[in-house]
Amino acid sequence: MHTLVDKHADAVVHANLAAGLSTPKVSAKDVNVYYGEKRALMDVSVDIPDRGVMSFIGPSGCGKSTFLRCINRMNDTIPICRVTGKITIDNQDIYDPKLDVVQLRARVGMVFQKPNPFPKSIYENVAYGPRIHGLSHSKADLDEIVQSSLEKAGLWKEVKDRLNESGTGMSGGQQQRLCIARAIAVNPEVILMDEPCSALDPIATARIEELIDELRKNFCIIIVTHSMQQAARVSQRTAFFHLGTLVEEGPTTEIFTNPKDKRTQDYITGRFG
Amino acid sequence: MSGYYFVTMAVLVLIAFLVSRAQAGRLIKGGVGQLHSLPNYHGLFAASAVFVPMLLIYVVGVPLLEKFAQAQALSFFGAETASDALHRGATLRDIHNLVAGQYSGTPSDSLVEAARSMKSTLWWGNALIFGGGVLAALVAIGLSLGRVSVAFRARNHFERLVVLVLMLCAAVAVLTTIGIVFSVLYETIRFFFDPSLKGRPTVTEFLFGTEWNPQAAMRADQGDIKTAYGFIPLLTGTLLITLIAILVAGPLGLFSAVYLSEYATARFRAWAKPILEILAGIPTVVLGFFAALTVAPLIRGWGAYFGLDVASESALAAGLVMGMMIIPFISSLSDDVINAVPQSLRDGAYAMGATKSETIKQVVLPAALPGIVSAFMLAISRAIGETMIVVMAAGLAANLTFNPLEAVTTITVQIKTILVGDQEFDSAKTLAAFALGFVLFFVTLVFNIIALTIVRRYREEYD
Numbered sequence: 001m002h003t004l005v006d007k008h009a010d011a012v013v014h015a016n017l018a019a020g021l022s023t024p025k026v027s028a029k030d031v032n033v034y035y036g037e038k039r040a041l042m043d044v045s046v047d048i049p050d051r052g053v054m055s056f057i058g059p060s061g062c063g064k065s066t067f068l069r070c071i072n073r074m075n076d077t078i079p080i081c082r083v084t085g086k087i088t089i090d091n092q093d094i095y096d097p098k099l100d101v102v103q104l105r106a107r108v109g110m111v112f113q114k115p116n117p118f119p120k121s122i123y124e125n126v127a128y129g130p131r132i133h134g135l136s137h138s139k140a141d142l143d144e145i146v147q148s149s150l151e152k153a154g155l156w157k158e159v160k161d162r163l164n165e166s167g168t169g170m171s172g173g174q175q176q177r178l179c180i181a182r183a184i185a186v187n188p189e190v191i192l193m194d195e196p197c198s199a200l201d202p203i204a205t206a207r208i209e210e211l212i213d214e215l216r217k218n219f220c221i222i223i224v225t226h227s228m229q230q231a232a233r234v235s236q237r238t239a240f241f242h243l244g245t246l247v248e249e250g251p252t253t254e255i256f257t258n259p260k261d262k263r264t265q266d267y268i269t270g271r272f273g
Numbered sequence: 274m275s276g277y278y279f280v281t282m283a284v285l286v287l288i289a290f291l292v293s294r295a296q297a298g299r300l301i302k303g304g305v306g307q308l309h310s311l312p313n314y315h316g317l318f319a320a321s322a323v324f325v326p327m328l329l330i331y332v333v334g335v336p337l338l339e340k341f342a343q344a345q346a347l348s349f350f351g352a353e354t355a356s357d358a359l360h361r362g363a364t365l366r367d368i369h370n371l372v373a374g375q376y377s378g379t380p381s382d383s384l385v386e387a388a389r390s391m392k393s394t395l396w397w398g399n400a401l402i403f404g405g406g407v408l409a410a411l412v413a414i415g416l417s418l419g420r421v422s423v424a425f426r427a428r429n430h431f432e433r434l435v436v437l438v439l440m441l442c443a444a445v446a447v448l449t450t451i452g453i454v455f456s457v458l459y460e461t462i463r464f465f466f467d468p469s470l471k472g473r474p475t476v477t478e479f480l481f482g483t484e485w486n487p488q489a490a491m492r493a494d495q496g497d498i499k500t501a502y503g504f505i506p507l508l509t510g511t512l513l514i515t516l517i518a519i520l521v522a523g524p525l526g527l528f529s530a531v532y533l534s535e536y537a538t539a540r541f542r543a544w545a546k547p548i549l550e551i552l553a554g555i556p557t558v559v560l561g562f563f564a565a566l567t568v569a570p571l572i573r574g575w576g577a578y579f580g581l582d583v584a585s586e587s588a589l590a591a592g593l594v595m596g597m598m599i600i601p602f603i604s605s606l607s608d609d610v611i612n613a614v615p616q617s618l619r620d621g622a623y624a625m626g627a628t629k630s631e632t633i634k635q636v637v638l639p640a641a642l643p644g645i646v647s648a649f650m651l652a653i654s655r656a657i658g659e660t661m662i663v664v665m666a667a668g669l670a671a672n673l674t675f676n677p678l679e680a681v682t683t684i685t686v687q688i689k690t691i692l693v694g695d696q697e698f699d700s701a702k703t704l705a706a707f708a709l710g711f712v713l714f715f716v717t718l719v720f721n722i723i724a725l726t727i728v729r730r731y732r733e734e735y736d
Contacts, residue, residue, distance in 0.1 A: 072624060074620065074623065074624060077619075077620070077623055101626075102626045102627075102628055103626070104626075105623065105624060105625065105626035106625075106626040109624065109625075110624035112617060112620060112621065112624075114617055116615070116617040116618055116620065116621040117621075118618060118621065118622070118635075118636050118639075118640075119618075119636075119639060119640045120639065128622075128625060128627075128635070129625045129626065132625065132626065132627050132631055132635075133626060179621070182621075182625065183624075183625070186625065186626065
């Protein structure tokens with residue numbers, strides 16, 4: 001864990017330097033989300049840099065997961081849900097009617113709160129994305145994608161001899177890493193993680209956090225978490241949500257050591273939430 | 274007598290409950306904490322202590338008394354009356370009529386004596402049972418009142434009794450099944466191996482014979498008995514109709530389930546699903562005449578249009594309508610299992626960029642497969658066992674054919690045909706029904722075992 005914290009301190013410095021310079025990967029402007037009549041998210045605007053980890057924190061029901069699900073348009077699957085405002089990835093509006101949601105989701109992977117491997121073999125779980133998006137042309141291609149994805153997810157050594165066993169037979173932590181491998185198999189640009197460790201024990205959580213730290217070299221990662229320690233450990237930037245609004249956003253160290261808003265301070269010092 | 278006995282029993286059970294509960298209630302001083310079991314359990318314990326012995330006394334006592342009274346009454350007649358079943362039954366009937374005052378004509382002296390004896394035996398016997406029951410109940414009340422104490426584990430005792438009752442219920446279901454199987458098996462063995470049975474086939478002739486004509490066996494001088502009981506045409510007929518039914522119901526049922534659970538709006542689903550389930554409630558006899566009077570002529574007409582010769586009772590008509598009958602089984606059960614697939618799996622697939630149809634094909638249906646297979650197997654079992662539709666629409670001719678346009682017959686139809694009307698249970702023809710029933714049971718069992726194996730093999734754990 002110590003090395004993780006050290007690495008993390010370096011990373012923050014880098015991120016702070018980089019944040020102002022590079023153009024944002026994901027950019028949201030005045031995003032509102034309605035569930036029927038209820039307004040769940042109010043005028044959220046935020047810029048998320050590439051090759052780094054951004055964490056969303058806040059009390060339950062504050063809208064952080066709702067916002068996360070806007071970025072790959074998962075909210076489309078909820079009939080009563082309506083999104084207004086503008087979200088862009090690389091300056092491309094993802095709510096553009098001409099854009100196909102299938103292609104969007106190939107670029108924006110997602111990992112869920114509870115590990116949800118498909119009831120298929122470990123191999124098939126990872127091969128699923130490349131297959132439906134036609135990324136491989138031969139069995140050898142596919143084998144390579146599966147292997148490299150599992151390697152990147154730190155799972156290859158554990159499962160290489162049982163690729164044909166069911167993905168649902170593994171431990172919770174392994175299942176979650178399998179879901180991460182599944183997500184990165186289609187080589188996305190952004191990876192969304194919705195409380196990826198909340199169903200895991202501390203050891204499995206530490207492994208996932210190491211993995212996230214590893215993955216940020218190549219991906220833009222956005223993570224929703226309930227654990228402020230986790231946000232502090234893995235992310236370079238943090239956004240605090242409260243009652244459907246984005247209260248404060250900035251470098252993680254800033255948010256945790258020197259929050260500007262009273263509500264942020266109350267939350268991180270444990271006064272509510 | 275029975276009425277009084279049970280009313281008394283109910284009253285005593287209630288008294289035992291109330292008294293014991295009150296007694297236990299008095300032990301509570303300050304809090305329930307000191308008492309091991311709640312007062313209600315003391316009451317229930319006392320109530321069951323009254324109920325069980327009283328019921329036992331009745332259940333054992335009444336048949337014993339009846340036997341005893343009969344023996345007493347019959348002793349007024351000669352020994353030959355008691356030994357001859359027919360004579361014995363007639364005499365007992367006379368005695369009972371006389372006791373009830375419904376005897377017409379002048380009874381003989383011994384009959385009058387016998388009736389008087391029976392009457393008094395029954396009176397005394399009933400009094401004994403009643404008295405014994407009440408005595409047992411009072412003793413039980415006394416004893417259980419004596420046992421009411423802070424430490425007495427009334428709850429554990431009562432719960433053990435509950436477990437016993439549950440076990441008995443399970444045992445009744447299991448034993449009934451075993452009993453049915455063995456009674457069918459017994460008659461089947463008689464059919465094949467009873468030497469006194471004329472015209473019985475061997476097992477091989479039955480299982481592999483290709484001609485079914487049990488009428489021929491009625492008269493030994495007519496027809497070849499050896500080929501009268503060939504079971505193959507019935508099996509092929511059954512399987513042909515079942516196959517047609519599954520070909521109709523499988524896709525229709527499964528696809529409608531997919532539509533209802535994945536695509537339909539909540540409002541459409543809310544009224545479409547109940548209507549589909551009404552289909553399961555249509556009596557099969559109604560579907561049967563629908564098949565015979567509407568579908569069969571229709572198919573015959575279309576067949577004639579295309580220059581095909583269709584029998585007026587065809588396997589196709591029966592199979593189509595039977596398919597309609599089993600659609601609700603497949604669609605309703607599949608719909609339930611598809612809905613049981615966790616949303617997180619669908620979300621996972623959508624988040625990978627899978628389209629709705631890809632998600633259904635590659636994730637939802639495989640996850641729901643065990644349930645879907647068991648829905649199909651249940652539907653097949655229903656189709657194989659279905660009688661009324663095939664009786665009306667498929668006909669009686671035992672043709673060995675796979676042509677769906679010809680008339681065929683099924684196992685169930687033949688069982689029904691054999692057993693309708695007057696029967697003699699020493700003829701091979703009647704007993705053939707049991708052999709058919711046994712084979713039918715066996716075929717269904719095989720399907721169920723296949724289904725269970727598939728379900729177990731492909732069961733996925735997702736939670």
